[in-house]
Amino acid sequence: MFRRSRAREVALQLLFQLDQNRKPMPDLAVKAFATERIPRDPKSAAFCLELFAGVKAHRDAIDAVLTATAENWRLTRMLPSDRNVLRLCAYELLHAPSPEPVPVLINEAVELARRFGTADSPAFVNGILDRVAKMRTPPEARNAELGTRKEDTPPVEPQQPATNTPST
DSSP states (O other), rough: OOHHHHHHHHHHHHHHHHHSSSOOOOOOOOOHHHHHHHHHHHHHHHHHHHHHHHHHHHHHHHHHHHHHHHHTTTTSSHHHHHHHHHHHHHHHHHSSSSSOHHHHHHHHHHHHHHSSSTHHHHHHHHHHHHHHHHHHHHHHHHHHHHTGGGGSOOOOOOOOOSSOOOOO
């Protein structure tokens, strides 16, 4: 397993723990959990802890985005594993200081959903994160992903106001 993938997996486990228990874990316990599961790799453990802290710090904003994009689904009705996979990836898509490319992030989330969720989880997570990613991606980049260029799109002509005087 790649180092960043493992860091995301451990961050997901921490988020699941936080989600399921009313009493928050002490910071020392969180750090110990991450370093025990990612031994001999301080960069990956630090990345895991950054993800966990980032999701915690932006959780309200992330939940608002997920609620808006998950049609007919309340966060409380989602499987806890799916909900936290979505939070983790939404944080990276919308708030991480230096996010990876969108397809990489969504693929990582789908793999986590496949591993920790149900048979329906990968498609569910993929659909919601695709909508979240579109909220993040500027239109020029979205056109580039679709294979169209700005030059290929016809310009919109401004409409002239109608006048009641006949032209001669």
